[in-house]
Amino acid sequence: MHYHISVAEPGSHFLCLTYIIPDIASDYIEIQLPAWRPGRYEIQNFAKNIQFIEAVSQSGEKLSIIKITKDRWRIATKGETEVKVQYSYYAAIQNAGSSYVDGELWYLNFINFCMYTEGRISEPYQVFLDLPEGYQVACGLPFHGANTLTAGDFYQLVDSPLLASLTLQKSEYEVNGVDFKIWMHGNLKPNWKRIERDFKRFSREQIATMKEFPEQDYHFLNLILPTAFYHGVEHRNSTMVVLGPDDEGEGLYSDLLGVSSHELFHAWNIIRIRPIELFPYDFTKENYFRTCFVAEGCTTYYGDLFLKRAGVFNHETYIKELQVYMKRHFENNGAASLSLTDSSFDLWLDGYEKGIPDRKVSVYHKGALVALILDLYIRKKTSHEQSLDDVMLLLWMRFGKPYIGYTLEDYINIVEEVAGESLEWYWQECIFGNNPLETRLNEAMAFVGLQMTTFSNGNIQLNVLDDFRAQIQRDKWLSTVQKHTEDEEEE
Structure with missing residues (x-):
């Protein structure tokens, strides 16, 4: 498969796209534009940004192209072995999942505008960028010659955003x-x-x-x-x-x-350690799954924890970040009726909108808090011999590295294997239920000398207790895994 991408009038924000489909051996083909993108589990209907589309033969003859769903087209090939699909896409949004072009920047998320041919999603892609002279390109895809990128299949192509500019x-x-x-x-x-x-x-x-x-x-x-x-x-x-x-x-x-x-x-957790429901991605419809509290909750917890362990965040900064998660959960949706698993499932419904009062929880914020509870519970039980680190490592070794999907049951089994006991209380109260977290959270944090206080006006404050024994446990929890050498410290 081949793509040619150009921008005729940068001020218009339109991409000019040519999708070349070779080796055709049927009377018709169907081409599909994704309806959603990895990392954002909601239907986004990128096809609404296509201004026009046409299909032509190698000789330039126009072929019949009929839209059969909101983002799928059928092309009558008339015996042609190669077809060109030419279309324009409006790229005028700047967020981390969009595309944008103007006179000084190309920002491309291929998932927004690139298509695949039904039955051929696993074939390699070559993309030629008709860039202005002197533009530097930042992208995870390999280069082959000037301005030519390659991808092993459609999945790799659309998981590789690009920045190009003179001023990178x-x-x-x-x-x-x-x-x-x-x-x-x-x-x-x-x-x-x-x-x-x-x-x-x-x-x-x-x-x-x-x-x-x-x-x-x-x-x-x-x-x-x-x-x-x-x-x-x-x-x-x-x-x-x-x-x-x-x-x-x-x-x-x-x-x-x-x-x-x-x-x-996330390079481990969701890119490779991926729920089985997302194996492989089906870009035509919702891919429902109940474990986003693992994919996003654990990742949110670890994002700041790694900064503290690595010495990038100091103790005060890390505690402040923990308090942010707590405030966002308890002050915004601590009384929500949906569980974490149900809120994961409903990401496709309204997961990224505010929604009605007291309905759903955030898989990011509550997910991070239940990850904290689990980590500290296992550490206390095993005197830090085991932790959530071991859970993530086993998920990597058994599911991420061999690149096979895990189920909710797989996650439960690994957690209980690391903990060395059944954790029915944790699953029913923290994951499958909507029990208030305050008591369990403070029980877990007491081990490391932290306490959350809820005021009568609903505000939340995280306090550090003056307890020498708890401080020792806190230091072990937040200690680095990777010891720094003197040369590394000088850097």
């Missing part, structure tokens, strides 16, 4: 043989020495915890806007992050660290 800034570092690149586009002058030091630290900590990294390279793609924004999306060997405002203050840098650590852990 880049830094890179290496951890355990893995090449990491940090790309920036926006009106700022990054403190690369500080960024490289902190990114290397949390990358090293994550790899040490999980024993290995799934890819040989990884790209942090960052689009920095002048307005307030916070959004990140995980991909196979990259992440797309959109942040703002571009004032280069500590708030922007803290956001960059938090979202980057979170998205990097």
Whole structure:
């Protein structure tokens, strides 16, 4: 399969696309545009951004092309062995899952506008970018010649966003043989020495915890806007992050660290450690699953935990981040009626909207809190010999590394294997039920000298208790897995 992508009038924000389908041996073919994208479990109907579409033969003859669903077309091939589909796509949105082009930037998420031919989704793709002269390209896909990208199949293509511009800034570092690149586009002058030091630290900590990294390279793609924004999306060997405002203050840098650590852990958890219901992705409809509290909740918990373990966050900053999760859950939807599993399932319904009062919980915020409860419970029971780290590592070894989907039952079994006991109370109260979390959370945190206080006005505060024995346990919980050498500290 081949794609040619150009922009005739940058100010119009329209992509000009040619999709070339070779080796046709049937009277008709059907082509499909995805209805949703990985990392955002809701129908997004990208087809609404297609302005026009036509199919032509190798000789230029127009072929019959009929729309048969909102994002699927049937083409009568008339005996042709190769067909070109030509269409335009409006790319004018800047968030971490969209596409945008103008006179100085190409930001492409191929999932928005690229198609596959029914029955041929696993065939390789070659993409030619008709870029303005001098543009630098940031993308996780391999290059073959100038401005030509290749993907092993459609799944790899649409899991590899791209930034291209004359003004891209880049830094890179290496951890355990893995090449990491940090790309920036926006009106700022990054403190690369500080960024490289902190990114290397949390990358090293994550790899040490999980024993290995799934890819040989990884790209942090960052689009920095002048307005307030916070959004990140995980991909196979990259992440797309959109942040703002571009004032280069500590708030922007803290956001960059938090979202980057979170998205990097997704390289294991959801990209490879994936629920069986998402194997493989079906881009035509909803892919319902009940374990997003694992995919997003555990990742939210670990994103900041890795920053503390790696020495990027100090103790005060980490406690403040924990309090943020608590405030967002208890002050916003602590009395919600849906469980975590039901809220995971209903992501496809209204998971990314505010919704009606007291209906659903956040798989991110409540998911992080129940991950904290589980981690501290296992640590207390085993005197830190076992933890949630071991759960994630077993998920990686048994499901992520062999790249097979796990079930909810698989997750339950691994957790109870690590804990060494049945945890029926945890599943019924924290995962399948909608019991208030305050008591269980404070029971777990007492082990490490933390206590959450709920005030009469509904506000939440997380306190650190002055208890020497609890401080020892807290230090063990937050201690680094990867010991830093003197040379690394100097870096």
